[in-house]
Amino acid sequence: MVKAPYVLTQTTTRVLEPSDLDAALAVLDSEPVANAFVASRVQIAGLDPWRLGGEMWGWYEDGMLTSLCYAGANLVPICATPRAVRAFADRARRAGRRCSSIVGPSEATAQLWRLLEPNWGPAREVRPHQPLMVADRLPADIAPDPYVRRIRKDEMETIMPACVAMFTEEVGVSPLAGDGGLLYQARVAELVGSGRSFARVDRDGRVVFKAEIGAATTQACQIQGVWVAPEYRGQGYAAPGMAAVLRYALADMAPLVSLYVNDYNTAARATYRRVGFQEIGAFMSVLF
Structure with a gap:
C-alpha cells in the first residue's frame, strides 16, 4: 500500500518521504533553470535518502510545501523563503556539518551562511556572486568546433x-x-x-x-x-x-x-x- 503524503496545517519543516515526490517536483519545476541540478537527481532517485544521496527537507506554509533544502554532499536551498531558510539553518545546525559546500541561489544561500557561520565557520572559501547564465539557441556567428x-x-x-x-x-x-x-x-x-x-x-x-x-x-x-x-x-x-x-x-x-x-x-x-x-x-x- 502506498503511504499517503502528510497533510500539515501549520508552518513547519520536516524530512520528506517518497510519498512526497509529486509535491517536491512541483516546487522544483517552479524554477527549472536554478533547480536543474537537484531536480535531475530527484527525477532519477526519488526522495529515498539512500538513493538520493542525502535528505530532502521540506518547509510548509499553511499546509503547502513551498520550499526545499537538499542535504547531501552539498547543502542546497531551493525556492527558499527567509522563514524557510531560518528553519533549514536550525535543522542543519542541530545535525552538524556533513556537506563539503553550500551552494544555491545567492540570496537564500547568503542568508543560510550567515546563520550557520557562527557554528560551521570559517569556510575555506566563499564565492558570493556567481552569475547564472542561460541559452536557448545556437550563436549565429560562432561555428561549433567539429572536433568536440x-x-x-x-x-x-x-x-x-x-x-x-x-x-x-x-x-x-x-x-x-x-x-x-x-x-x-x-x-x-x-x-x-x-x-x-x-x-x-x-x-x-x-x-x-x-x-x-x-x-x-x-x-x-x-x-x-x-x-x-x-x-x-x-x-x-x-x-x-x-x-x-x-x-x-x-x-x-x-x-x-x-x-x-x-x-x-x-x-x-x-x-x-x-x-x-x-x-x-x-x-x-x-x-x-
Missing part, C-alpha cells in the same frame, strides 16, 4: 586527468584526496556512460577542451566542468567548444541550457556571452 565529441566509455584514462586538473584548479583541492578519488571517478564514469561528457582530443590523445552536462531534466540542463588545457588557452578553442556542447545539449537534452560561473572569471564570462548565454540571476558557493 562525446567521450566513449573506453576513454576514461583519456578524460580523467583533464577532469582532475579542472576540479583542482576550480575548487582548490584535488578530488583524489580522502578516498583516493573513488567517488569522483565514479561520477566521471557516470557522465561518460550517459553520453554527457564532451571533449576535443588532439592526435596525441591529450584533451584540448572539455565540458560536461552535469544535470539534465526535460526542461533545463546545466553545463559544468568547462576547461581548456593551459597550453591551449588564448588560441580560440573555448567559444567554438562551448558552441559544440551547446548544440549537443539543445539537440539531445533540454530546450534551456544553463551554467554558473565565478564573477571574477572575466574571460569565461566573455566567452559564454559570445556563445549566447545571458545572465538571469546569481548563485553563491561556500566551500569547506
Whole structure:
C-alpha cells in the first residue's frame, strides 16, 4: 500500500518521504533553470535518502510545501523563503556539518551562511556572486568546433586527468584526496556512460577542451566542468567548444541550457556571452 503524503496545517519543516515526490517536483519545476541540478537527481532517485544521496527537507506554509533544502554532499536551498531558510539553518545546525559546500541561489544561500557561520565557520572559501547564465539557441556567428565529441566509455584514462586538473584548479583541492578519488571517478564514469561528457582530443590523445552536462531534466540542463588545457588557452578553442556542447545539449537534452560561473572569471564570462548565454540571476558557493 502506498503511504499517503502528510497533510500539515501549520508552518513547519520536516524530512520528506517518497510519498512526497509529486509535491517536491512541483516546487522544483517552479524554477527549472536554478533547480536543474537537484531536480535531475530527484527525477532519477526519488526522495529515498539512500538513493538520493542525502535528505530532502521540506518547509510548509499553511499546509503547502513551498520550499526545499537538499542535504547531501552539498547543502542546497531551493525556492527558499527567509522563514524557510531560518528553519533549514536550525535543522542543519542541530545535525552538524556533513556537506563539503553550500551552494544555491545567492540570496537564500547568503542568508543560510550567515546563520550557520557562527557554528560551521570559517569556510575555506566563499564565492558570493556567481552569475547564472542561460541559452536557448545556437550563436549565429560562432561555428561549433567539429572536433568536440562525446567521450566513449573506453576513454576514461583519456578524460580523467583533464577532469582532475579542472576540479583542482576550480575548487582548490584535488578530488583524489580522502578516498583516493573513488567517488569522483565514479561520477566521471557516470557522465561518460550517459553520453554527457564532451571533449576535443588532439592526435596525441591529450584533451584540448572539455565540458560536461552535469544535470539534465526535460526542461533545463546545466553545463559544468568547462576547461581548456593551459597550453591551449588564448588560441580560440573555448567559444567554438562551448558552441559544440551547446548544440549537443539543445539537440539531445533540454530546450534551456544553463551554467554558473565565478564573477571574477572575466574571460569565461566573455566567452559564454559570445556563445549566447545571458545572465538571469546569481548563485553563491561556500566551500569547506
